[in-house]
Amino acid sequence: MTDLGIGIESVETGGRGAFRMFLRNKAAVAGLVVFTFVVLVTIFGPGIYGVEAHKMAAGPFLGPGDDAGPLLGTDYLGRDILAGVITGGRTTLFVAAVAGAMAMGLGLVVGSLAGYFGGWVDALLMRFTEIFQAMPSLLFSLVLIYLLGPGTWKETLAIGITLWALPARLTRAEFLRLREMEFVKASRAIGCSDLRIMTRTILPNAMPPLLVAATLLVVIAVLFHAGLAFLGMVDINTISWGSIMGKNKGYALTAWWTVAFPGLAIVTTGLSIALIGDGLQDAFNPKLRGR
């Protein structure tokens, strides 16, 4: 077991050091705090605020600060924008997280197989990946939603499927690099199965860049979902940040608050995740350690 320990141990010491590095990065910590806040608000916010986002709360087009209306104003039907932003986050974050995980998972499987086995497996899988890479992702998502029809799970699928090429290539590159390392050769020499080497020996060491990529994927998924919703391609009956903006875009110039606040939520969330990813990248990079 000691030979396996080499790899895992190196990650753990790396992990501890990386965490210290991460904490030293103020922007990353700020991102983490903001993101935690966003997640907590979307989980507990609707219960605490107590206003149902899809119901009419007051008259239409009441501005923020209007005494008759809620804090952040109302949209064209008189729905509470604040309630919409709080509740809409659930859909947006759910779609982003699941689509991100889906893309990551698919990318890991394809990339690790290609990178580890090489040869014709690699050639076949990479040509397949290139097909997906060659297609413009947002348009591809649009077409998928057009074919599948709107609905939260279908939207998630449509976004997840278009994004897996990036982690696949990244995983392959990492596996190609690591499979010739001494400790991998050692594992092979003592007769570990391919699956065990892939999952227990190589993967933990390939994790740092993949984690960074995962944060990036989530940001892209948030923006993709918002973009699709803005174009009116998602379920009109489900509230998400993008759908609030999309439905109100006709009133953007006269009732700015209807698009400003959900837009702000998207920007804040996207930025915070990106900052976390940035911090992770710095933290995992040994060259920056001890700077």
Place this chain on the structure above:
Amino acid sequence: MNTVFKRWIKIITLLAALSLFSAACGSSDSDSSSDSSSDSSSSAAASDDEPAAASDDEPEAASDDEPEAEEEEATEEEAAPQPKHGGTIVIATTQVGANVNHGVNSGIGIAQPSSKIFAALTHLDNNWEPQPYLAESWEVSDDSLTITFHLVAGATFHDGAPITSADVKFSIEVIQANHPFTGMWGPLESIDTPDDLTVVLHLATPHPALWIATSDVMMPVMPKHIMDDGTPINEMRGHPNNGAGAIGSGPFRLTEYQNTQKIVLERYEDFFIPDRPYLDTIIYVIVPDEDATMLGLESGEYDSGGYASVINAEKVSNNPDLVAIPDLLGGVGSLNHLQFNMANSIMSDLRVRQAIAYTIDRDYVINTLHQGQTIELLGGIHPSSPFYNEDVERYDVNLDKARSLLYDAGYPDGLDLRINYIPGPNEQQRNVAEYIALALGEVGIRVEVVQAADLPSWAGIFFGGPDAWHMTMNAYFNWGDPVIGVQRAYVCANIRPGVFVNNSAYCNEKVDELLYAAAAEPDVAKRKALYDEFQVITAIELPFYGINALPIFGANQLYVRNQPDGAWGPLSGFENVWLDK
């Protein structure tokens, strides 16, 4: 302090929009994204002085006072300059039509180009009186049963072939066989063509709606020598002369036809009215988004445009560079209502429809969602018509009654329904549909709002069988006379696949009797009594639940002259329109 805060929020919004946009477009085309973002920021700057609380302003000021004042101004100026030839008018429209021949289909998107490409027998003036157009004169017999039209001599189609009485006869036959407005030519018995320039119509009964049926957009005169090529008369809807390359009889030729993007029309040199038209080119740009229409009007990109939203009406009346057209379509009369699919097993139950009617608050839609700018619709005829009856069942809000009706109908646990709506005029259609979905939730009817990308895909529900839809927001237009615009939606004979026919599949012999009697009744008072009774019955039986009548607003740049202001407004020939620039 407050304004500083708002400005700050605006900057953030712009940033947010920008980042969304660039994310949506990917990193590859940074050029185009920066272009469009600078566009949107300049337009935001243009409307910067627009107060955020625009919706609080008094709406009456916008609809009544301002446009009148501007109109007077316009007519004063019109007296001075002489009309001049040349120029291109760019008209923005949200409406997409299936073709360019209003003789085989109905719809604003079709009527706009059709009225320029095809000439009619008559024009309809401001007082709804017929004026000479392709027919230079006409006689009506004493019993009102024979009408003789004399055509202009020397008129030609766009391919140079002469326009003869045979073409007029053929056109009327095509319209009869294909157009959804079956009432338009109902009492027509036969058409005689004693010579090339004379058309004699023989009617079975007096037909007051005839002068609408022969006017402008309703009577496109089509080329018999091209269209009568063996295509069965009732399948003319699919004839190639309705699309690209169409040969017409009107002041403008169709030169470019991209159904969902733009339609280009050019001056027909040999038009039968000498020295007309003034314009060289008309370009219809299809702009799916009403707000983009507004931005284009404000920036001067478009010379003319139509829009339907209350907020935009207010914007135009506050803009000194634009002339508001208070009601773009004169008396066309657009009805906004909820239509039920009575061919569907759930919706065929009157109690379900009544439960829905008892739940919807019409006053909320008109006074809150439409800020009081639209008019309540109770009967099935446009409120501006002399035949409108408001003394009908109103179904005032009564949630308990709605629940018990649902219980009786066998839905104690509520039911699941879908509501469709016409994409485009959001305030009239989508917003109301969303409101209805919310309101019905109160009585346990769970409603899914179904969106469609454009008008043709919305209309697809009418070809999908009895379960393709439950209810839809719909907008039938009155088209001048109940015989044309109303009758088609109620008579049993008009239950067929199609759009703006009797899509409710409503059939009541008594209603048929009343409508056919009213269509042939020359006495106005008796006619009104018949239409009154028709509206009482249909308001109870609910093939439609009336919500509101809506004004359709429009705007021109100051230099657009002689905008036709007759009953058909922009849906007429445009041969007199000219640009003062």
